[in-house]
Amino acid sequence: MVIAGEARLNARIQGRGMTSSRTRARMVDRLRKQGITDEKVLEVIANTPRHIFVDDALESRSYDDMALPIGHNQTISQPYIVAKMTEILLENGHLSKVLEIGTGCGYQTAILAPLVDKIYTVERIAPLVKKAKDNLWDLKLKNVSYLHSDGGWGWPEQAPFDGIIVAAAPEEVPETLLQQMAVGGVMLIPVGSKNQQQLYKITRTEKGYENEILEAVSFVPFLSGRD
Numbered sequence: 001m002v003i004a005g006e007a008r009l010n011a012r013i014q015g016r017g018m019t020s021s022r023t024r025a026r027m028v029d030r031l032r033k034q035g036i037t038d039e040k041v042l043e044v045i046a047n048t049p050r051h052i053f054v055d056d057a058l059e060s061r062s063y064d065d066m067a068l069p070i071g072h073n074q075t076i077s078q079p080y081i082v083a084k085m086t087e088i089l090l091e092n093g094h095l096s097k098v099l100e101i102g103t104g105c106g107y108q109t110a111i112l113a114p115l116v117d118k119i120y121t122v123e124r125i126a127p128l129v130k131k132a133k134d135n136l137w138d139l140k141l142k143n144v145s146y147l148h149s150d151g152g153w154g155w156p157e158q159a160p161f162d163g164i165i166v167a168a169a170p171e172e173v174p175e176t177l178l179q180q181m182a183v184g185g186v187m188l189i190p191v192g193s194k195n196q197q198q199l200y201k202i203t204r205t206e207k208g209y210e211n212e213i214l215e216a217v218s219f220v221p222f223l224s225g226r227d
């Protein structure tokens with residue numbers, strides 16, 4: 001019976017038709033045209049079944065370049081933005097310890113996991129933590145620790161981090177997250193109101209923090225507390 005379960009899981013991961021590796025390859029071609037150049041990132045995206053992260057009814061749209069609902073009023077991020085943020089996060093070289101705020105269904109986590117040593121991911125909605133854990137377990141990604149918490153607190157026991165990636169937009173950068181950056185570390189975070197947000201790339205230096213504004217983005221709001 002275990003074997004039958006394994007076979008079913010493998011078939012689901014592999015996908016077919018609109019969820020096959022050919023559809024994923026087309027998505028990767030599109031990402032190249034949109035300006036993504038890091039081959040390592042593109043390879044991981046080509047090998048990661050985005051369809052297992054969305055509800056069955058939406059599977060056939062899982063390789064379109066759009067955010068899709070994952071329940072609880074939340075979305076799986078658009079492939080372009082996942083690719084872009086991953087590429088920028090890795091720009092300065094290898095990362096050993098990454099903090100992710102806003103695990104959601106775990107797609108961004110699954111793209112980062114093969115490219116860094118260890119990810120600490122925080123999500124405020126309990127059923128999404130479970131969903132992400134299940135998805136990454138199915139994909140045999142083991143270098144991830146999960147926390148059900150308000151990401152505004154970061155993960156103090158594990159700080160400092162050499163990379164921080166945030167998937168929900170606060171009105172201002174949380175001070176606590178700045179404090180949990182290592183010197184030389186990078187944080188990518190969308191900042192702004194519901195309708196107007198900019199993606200910030202913040203670098204911590206010996207002297208303080210440098211901030212570069214990258215592009216206009218659209219994320220769900222950063223909420224406080226746990227659900």
Ligand code: SAH
Pocket residue numbers: 074075076077082101102103104105106107108109122123124125128149150151152167168220221222223224225
């Ligand atoms: N990374 C996901 C995107 C999920 S959407 C992906 O790859 O698709 C953003 C997520 O951030 C939601 O699940 C939402 O619940 C979560 N979130 C919002 N504010 C948060 C906070 N303060 N702490 C932790 N998670 C938060």
